[in-house]
Amino acid sequence: MNYEKSIQDSCSCTIIHEDIINKVKSIMPQEEKLYDLAEFFKVLGDSTRIKIICALLESEMCVCDIAALLCMNQSAISHQLRILKQSRLVKFRKEGKVVYYSLDDEHIKQIFDYGLIHIME
Amino acid sequence: MNYEKSIQDSCSCTIIHEDIINKVKSIMPQEEKLYDLAEFFKVLGDSTRIKIICALLESEMCVCDIAALLCMNQSAISHQLRILKQSRLVKFRKEGKVVYYSLDDEHIKQIFDYGLIHIME
DNA sequence: ATAATATATGAACGAATGCGCATATGTACA
DNA sequence: TGTACATATGCGCATTCGTTCATATATTAT
Numbered sequence: 214m215n216y217e218k219s220i221q222d223s224c225s226c227t228i229i230h231e232d233i234i235n236k237v238k239s240i241m242p243q244e245e246k247l248y249d250l251a252e253f254f255k256v257l258g259d260s261t262r263i264k265i266i267c268a269l270l271e272s273e274m275c276v277c278d279i280a281a282l283l284c285m286n287q288s289a290i291s292h293q294l295r296i297l298k299q300s301r302l303v304k305f306r307k308e309g310k311v312v313y314y315s316l317d318d319e320h321i322k323q324i325f326d327y328g329l330i331h332i333m334e
Numbered sequence: 335m336n337y338e339k340s341i342q343d344s345c346s347c348t349i350i351h352e353d354i355i356n357k358v359k360s361i362m363p364q365e366e367k368l369y370d371l372a373e374f375f376k377v378l379g380d381s382t383r384i385k386i387i388c389a390l391l392e393s394e395m396c397v398c399d400i401a402a403l404l405c406m407n408q409s410a411i412s413h414q415l416r417i418l419k420q421s422r423l424v425k426f427r428k429e430g431k432v433v434y435y436s437l438d439d440e441h442i443k444q445i446f447d448y449g450l451i452h453i454m455e
Numbered sequence: 456a457t458a459a460t461a462t463a464t465g466a467a468c469g470a471a472t473g474c475g476c477a478t479a480t481g482t483a484c485a
Numbered sequence: 486t487g488t489a490c491a492t493a494t495g496c497g498c499a500t501t502c503g504t505t506c507a508t509a510t511a512t513t514a515t
Binding site: 227228229230233234236237238240241242246247248249250251252253254255256257258259260262263264267268271272274275277278281282301311318320323324325327328329330331332334 | 348349350351354355357358359361362363367368369370371372373374375376377378379380381383384385388389392393395396398399402403422432439441444445446448449450451452453455
C-alpha cells in the first residue's frame with residue numbers, strides 16, 4: 214500500500230495528481246486565516262446587513278432611521294448591527310439616547326464594487 | 335397623524351431624521367441587486383468554499399484532488415463545487431472521467447486580498 | 456456486456472442563522 | 486422620582502445550510 218492509498222483511506226478519495234496537491238498545499242494560507250476570511254464574507258452574505266452597509270456608505274445613521282429605511286423591526290436591526298460591530302465593519306457614537314452608526318472599514322466600498330462587477334457579468 | 339407616524343406604525347419605529355432617510359433612499363441600488371450581492375458574498379462565506387477557491391487560485395484541480403487536499407468527502411466537495419459553479423465562480427472541463435475545475439472570475443483574487451486586509455487589521 | 460472508477464445528486468439530519476417578542480438598560484426631561 | 490423613548494439582548498421558532506450516506510450517471514478498459 215503506497216502513500217496515495219493511505220491518504221485515500223482517510224479522505225475516502227483517490228489522489229490522481231500528487232504533484233499538484235503538494236504544490237497547492239505549499240501555498241495555502243494557514244487554516245485559521247481562511248476560516249476568518251470565510252467568517253468575514255459570511256457577515257457580508259446577508260441582505261439585511263448588505264443594505265445597512267450600503268446605507269452607511271452614504272451617511273451615518275441611527276438605529277431607528279435604519280429600521281425605518283429598511284422597513285424592519287428595530288430589534289432585527291440591532292441584532293445585525295451587533296454582528297457588524299463584532300466584525301469591526303461599523304463603529305458607533307452615542308448622542309444622548311441616540312446611537313449613530315457609521316462604517317469602520319475603508320475597503321468595504323471596493324469589496325462592494327468588485328462584488329457588483331461580478332454579479333453584473 | 336403625520337407622515338413619520340404612519341411609517342412608524344408599519345415599521346414599528348420612529349423616524350428621527352427624515353432628510354437622511356430620504357437622501358439615503360435615493361442612492362440605494364435596487365433591492366434585487368443588493369440581494370444578489372448578498373448571495374454572492376454568502377457563497378464566499380463558507381470555509382470549505384474559500385479553501386477550494388484558494389486552491390484554484392494556484393492551479394486547476396480535479397474533484398478527487400481537492401477532496402484529498404482538504405481531507406474531505408468527495409461528495410461534500412462536489413456539492414460545494416456545484417454552488418461555486420452556479421454562482422459562476424468556477425468553470426470546469428472534462429477529460430474522460432476526470433473533471434477539472436478552475437476559477438471563472440478574474441476579480442476573485444482582489445476580493446480575496448481586500449478580505450485578507452480587513453481581517454489583518 | 457461487465458467491472459472499475461470519477462463525479463453528481465437526492466434524502467436526511469444536525470447545526471447555525473435571522474427575526475420577532477418580551478424585556479432590560481440607559482438617557483433625558485418633567 | 487417617574488415617565489418616555491432609543492437601543493440592546495435573551496429566548497424561541499422557523500428556515501437555511503453543510504455534510505454524510507446511498508445511489509445514479511458517465512466514461513474507460515477488459
